[in-house]
Amino acid sequence: MGVVAHSPPNFVATQASFGDAFGPGPVMTFAGTPPAGKASGGSGFLGSMNGLNQAVYSYGGCLIFAAFMAEMRHPMDFWKALLCGEIFIYACYLVFGLYVYSFQGQYAFNPVMQGLSPYWWQTATNILGLVTGLIAAGLYGNIGMKVLYVELLQGVFGAPALTEAAGKMLWAGLIPVYWTIAFIVGAAVPQFSLISGFIGALFILSFTYTLPALLGVGFWIRKDAMVPEEETFDPAMGRYAYVDGGFRRYWRGFMKRPFFNTWNIVYMLGGLVTTALGMYSSIEGLIAAFNGKSQATSFGCASPV
Structure with a gap:
């Protein structure tokens, strides 16, 4: 400010x-x-x-x-x-x-950080924005993926429970797919x-x-x-x-x-x-x-x- x-x-x-x-x-x-x-x-x-x-x-x-x-x-x-x-x-x-x-x-x-003209202040606020963004993304991404897995994959398609070894392996494989899709969507839109x-x-x-x-x-x-x-x-x-x-x-x-x-x-x-x-x-x-x-x-x- x-x-x-x-x-x-x-x-x-x-x-x-x-x-x-x-x-x-x-x-x-x-x-x-x-x-x-x-x-x-x-x-x-x-x-x-x-x-x-x-x-x-x-x-x-x-x-x-x-x-x-x-x-x-x-x-x-x-x-x-x-x-x-x-x-x-x-x-x-x-x-x-x-x-x-x-x-x-x-x-x-x-985002408002990109609206700052002084380069060093813009860089500093970008770092803060990156850290808080990663925290929010990890928090909501984890909860959202868990709800999706339990309610859809496990409840509808019969995927193994997250407490089982097979479920943990499937979960670990789905996380990179989730973030890859998010990156593609974000990079595809110019605004x-x-x-x-x-x-x-x-x-x-x-x-x-x-x-x-x-x-x-x-x-x-x-x-x-x-x-x-x-x-x-x-x-x-x-x-x-x-x-x-x-x-x-x-x-x-x-x-x-x-x-x-x-x-x-x-x-x-x-x-x-x-x-x-x-x-x-x-x-x-x-x-x-x-x-x-x-x-x-x-x-x-x-x-x-």
């Missing part, structure tokens, strides 16, 4: 990545949606959605929190740390984003913000906002539809005796918490709409990224930054 306040934006990076319109010039900031050509993330509605696709990373990941809890020695301590962490992160991201934009305006760059925005809209946003609301509706309707006085569960056979079924049963469960369930449905629909709009804006941006106007190319060795 100190470097941003005492040095100009990295005009070389912005011009190489976004064209001559983002070459050296006066910094301009806007309280509302910037006019065309005055934001590196795009113009108008598409630019605003691309910004939202980046912001979702700050607050995403609800479903994987359950997997984190399963890995912890004291799982119930997690939600307390999560609450404190989210409050702190929320404040930091808001302040940091407003601060950088106030000094760099339309030249604000993602970092667009591929991260597409992933944010399709996965991070869906798994944080859409699916939790959908699962919440399903869980509470099924739970509230039970009739403990008349329905029984046979643990020996693993069977639950229902007194009814179909729409009548689901409606009874829904009406036990009508406002709560309605809110979850509206919340889920809002998540679906935002996901669709985010994917649309990212795809439009990806199409524009491959139109030859940017110096950044797929699988290029020389970075324009």
Whole structure:
């Protein structure tokens, strides 16, 4: 933040990545949606959605929190740390984003380290970004691969358990494949913000906002539809005796918490709409990224930054 306040934006990076319109010039900031050509993330509605696709990373990941809890020695301590962490992160991201934009305006760059013009400061922050990125990638990659292995490969395709020697060997072989695919996808797209925005809209946003609301509706309707006085569960056979079924049963469960369930449905629909709009804006941006106007190319060795 100190470097941003005492040095100009990295005009070389912005011009190489976004064209001559983002070459050296006066910094301009806007309280509302910037006019065309005055934001590196795009113009108008598409630019605003691309910004939202980046912001979702700050607050995403609800479903994987359950997997984190399963890995912890004291799982119930997690939600307390999560609450404190989210409050702190929320404040930091808001302040940091407003601060950088106030000094760099339309030249604000993602990732922010590449927007610094002093080379040594850029290198130092790149090192910090590389270390924190590797930690995050290793953490989420390990949890994500474990969920994929246990739920899909082991549960559906009958792969050996991770506690067995064959399972450990298969796991060790899948990890390089996972990172190879990630590298190919990252190198194939010339604009970092667009591929991260597409992933944010399709996965991070869906798994944080859409699916939790959908699962919440399903869980509470099924739970509230039970009739403990008349329905029984046979643990020996693993069977639950229902007194009814179909729409009548689901409606009874829904009406036990009508406002709560309605809110979850509206919340889920809002998540679906935002996901669709985010994917649309990212795809439009990806199409524009491959139109030859940017110096950044797929699988290029020389970075324009």
